[in-house]
Amino acid sequence: MAAISIPSHMKAWTYSEYGKSNQVLKFNQSVPLPEVKEDQVLIKVSAASLNPIDHKRMEGLFRNTDSPLPTAPGYDVAGVVVKVGSEVKKFKVGDEVYGDINVKALEYPKVIGSLAEYTAAEERLLAQTLWPQKPQSLSFAEAASLPLTLETAYEGLERTEFSAGKSILVLGGAGGVGTHVIQLAKHVYGASKVAATASTRKLELLRNLGADLPIDYTKENFEDLPEKFDVVYDTVGQTEQAFKALKEGGKVVTIVPPGFASAILFILSTDGAILEKLNPHFESGKLKPVLDPKSPFPFSQAVEAFSHLETNRATGKIVIYPIP
Structure with missing residues (x-):
């Protein structure tokens, strides 16, 4: 060259x-x-x-x-x-x-x-x-x-020990991190059910990304739903309410300080190896x-x-x- x-x-x-x-x-x-x-x-x-x-x-x-x-x-x-x-x-x-x-x-x-x-x-x-x-x-x-949002989404799921068959609720599903959490949980980890919150006009996007249960936060409160989840991933700062949507023994992870005593709060440590690991899923079309x-x-x-x-x-x- x-x-x-x-x-x-x-x-x-x-x-x-x-x-x-x-x-x-x-x-x-x-x-x-x-x-x-x-x-x-x-x-x-x-x-x-x-x-x-x-x-x-x-x-x-x-x-x-x-x-x-x-x-x-x-x-x-x-x-x-x-x-x-x-x-x-x-x-x-x-x-x-x-x-x-x-x-x-x-x-x-x-x-x-x-x-x-x-x-x-x-x-x-x-x-x-x-x-x-x-x-x-x-x-x-x-x-x-x-990079930042994809690595954050991945690290949060890893910290909750998320795995196939588990259910997850994503708070802020249409944002930079939330869009990746939905796709990773559903198409890479094999979640049994993915729920996510967004405003009315963004619900169709959530469905297209893989959400089984899009929740319109302008019309209903996620914490009032009868269904509970193995993991709640909070990208918007609703950590305290998140615990009300959790199954017994479940985990809440948040990226919004100050967090909450029982939640997993983390700040990303950047690692290009995460991008390399997930590249094939973009190549195959699983992730977009x-x-x-x-x-x-x-x-x-x-x-x-x-x-x-x-x-x-x-x-x-x-x-x-x-x-x-």
């Missing part, structure tokens, strides 16, 4: 103070490229996706463990490797990869995130987007939609990326993408593509 020309500066969206995205997020024409450490690769970003943690971090909710400002936001990335560190063995220049670039979501995320032309990440956080069956490979936009109907947003409309994220009404993931 011919040598790839890498500039010293790039375009990126950055903020230098905490606040709402429409006030602090600015387009910067000349940002220095991130340094590439021995175990990292430099990625020419093609697509990125947004997560709730992006706007919460921007608003300063995690400032005690945040990286220094100014910073470019963004955890999820898909793109092409253009440089490899001296200790990198898994990837080479030209490989198409995707992943969550931060080892721990709330512990000093990278200063240069994925809303930039280039970003750097440890090779163990990444997976390849390509398989031999090219037509069924993930597009950059689809791949960018997956779910992009918000307004996606993809062009790179120039990052502020609009954040505004949509902040409504808490997005379906699946908000993707920014293409990133020049």
